[in-house]
Amino acid sequence: MSAPARPRPTACLALADGSIFYGMGFGATGQTVAELCFNTAMTGYQEIMTDPSYAGQIVTFTFPHIGNVGTNPEDDETGDPVAAGMVVKWMPTTPSSWRNIQPLSDWLAARGRIAIGGIDTRRLTRAIRQQGAPHAALAHDPDGNFDIEALVATARSFAGLEGMDLAKDVTCAQTYRWNEMRWAWPDGYAPQTEAKHKVVAVDYGAKRNILRCLASAGCDVTVLPATATYDDIMAHKPDGVFLSNGPGDPAATGAYAVPMIRDVLDKTDLPVFGICLGHQMLALALGATTVKMSHGHHGANHPVKDYDTGKVEITSMNHGFAVDGQSLPEGVRETHVSLFDGSNCGIRVDGRPVWSVQHHPEASPGPQDSYYLFERFSEAMAARNA
Numbered sequence: 121m122s123a124p125a126r127p128r129p130t131a132c133l134a135l136a137d138g139s140i141f142y143g144m145g146f147g148a149t150g151q152t153v154a155e156l157c158f159n160t161a162m163t164g165y166q167e168i169m170t171d172p173s174y175a176g177q178i179v180t181f182t183f184p185h186i187g188n189v190g191t192n193p194e195d196d197e198t199g200d201p202v203a204a205g206m207v208v209k210w211m212p213t214t215p216s217s218w219r220n221i222q223p224l225s226d227w228l229a230a231r232g233r234i235a236i237g238g239i240d241t242r243r244l245t246r247a248i249r250q251q252g253a254p255h256a257a258l259a260h261d262p263d264g265n266f267d268i269e270a271l272v273a274t275a276r277s278f279a280g281l282e283g284m285d286l287a288k289d290v291t292c293a294q295t296y297r298w299n300e301m302r303w304a305w306p307d308g309y310a311p312q313t314e315a316k317h318k319v320v321a322v323d324y325g326a327k328r329n330i331l332r333c334l335a336s337a338g339c340d341v342t343v344l345p346a347t348a349t350y351d352d353i354m355a356h357k358p359d360g361v362f363l364s365n366g367p368g369d370p371a372a373t374g375a376y377a378v379p380m381i382r383d384v385l386d387k388t389d390l391p392v393f394g395i396c397l398g399h400q401m402l403a404l405a406l407g408a409t410t411v412k413m414s415h416g417h418h419g420a421n422h423p424v425k426d427y428d429t430g431k432v433e434i435t436s437m438n439h440g441f442a443v444d445g446q447s448l449p450e451g452v453r454e455t456h457v458s459l460f461d462g463s464n465c466g467i468r469v470d471g472r473p474v475w476s477v478q479h480h481p482e483a484s485p486g487p488q489d490s491y492y493l494f495e496r497f498s499e500a501m502a503a504r505n506a
């Protein structure tokens with residue numbers, strides 16, 4: 121008896137070093153090229169695919185069951201998927217959740233995003249860890265016709281994220297107000313229903329749950345495009361300035377963001393709070409430097425130590441660049457550190473309500489341990505206005 125014929129692969133992932141991974145395509149057809157990373161979160165694939173910070177990256181999911189709860193409009197972190205593509209172990213099964221509106225494959229197809237299933241994601245993850253996030257081309261063709269040499273050449277032609285300002289591609293076109301709150305509360309917290317503090321949030325690719333967390337901590341949030349100047353911000357008479365997460369190389373976005381942040385620091389005593397790319401740009405504005413990491417941090421179980429309290433928080437992470445903790449100038453203190461690799465996860469300006477963190481206190485997906493940072497920002501604005 122002969123073995124059953126294996127189905128012809130309909131998708132192919134080619135790395136710049138020439139490694140080829142064949143699998144089955146789902147979502148959109150066509151081809152994409154990007155940096156390849158891996159994310160270890162066990163939940164939240166829709167939030168991950170729609171996190172604007174993933175622009176320019178294809179995400180490998182190390183958790184094998186992706187797609188099993190389908191998709192729904194509420195879980196988008198922005199209007200459309202921003203990650204360039206996805207790589208999974210098992211092909212998605214029929215969605216099984218009362219929240220499902222659209223199966224993952226249809227949701228991706230409607231949004232022009234390619235995915236590949238049936239991949240040995242353990243082997244691929246090891247390759248990513250060994251090589252550092254590789255450049256990769258991903259193709260999906262239902263007829264299974266692939267020009268492997270051309271795909272590898274495409275992967276090699278990708279310029280890489282270093283030097284790329286991608287915030288300009290994902291920021292909002294217009295200023296807008298945000299007042300939607302979180303839907304659920306971390307243990308020990310309640311929503312602050314009165315919007316007491318006027319916050320300008322600069323949008324480098326903000327996740328919606330960050331804006332919900334700010335609103336829930338008593339902030340009246342106005343979101344401004346990434347290129348907002350000091351004058352644009354001050355026209356809103358804010359009580360505090362928030363710098364959002366976002367994709368790409370912080371040094372590239374810093375070219376226009378740093379002068380604005382320096383003006384805010386030099387000319388005002390406003391509380392400033394930054395998350396992820398916002399953290400990196402605050403650090404650059406203070407005179408520190410950022411570096412490209414080997415394969416970055418992408419997951420929902422990263423331990424971070426808060427030096428002030430001695431507590432370890434389990435955090436959500438998504439970054440491929442990091443602030444060089446050795447480069448912090450005098451008067452700027454390291455407040456948080458990654459217990460995985462000792463990399464910098466937080467800074468604070470001595471004696472001022474100006475701080476930022478590398479991890480994601482809004483989670484989505486991930487644990488809620490760091491939610492206190494939003495309350496701290498709100499308290500800093502209350503103290504300044506007292």
Ligand SMILES: NC(=O)CC[C@H](N)C(=O)O
Binds near residue numbers: 397440
């Ligand atoms: N989530 C983020 O804001 C990511 C910041 C930056 N693009 C990085 O990769 O490090």
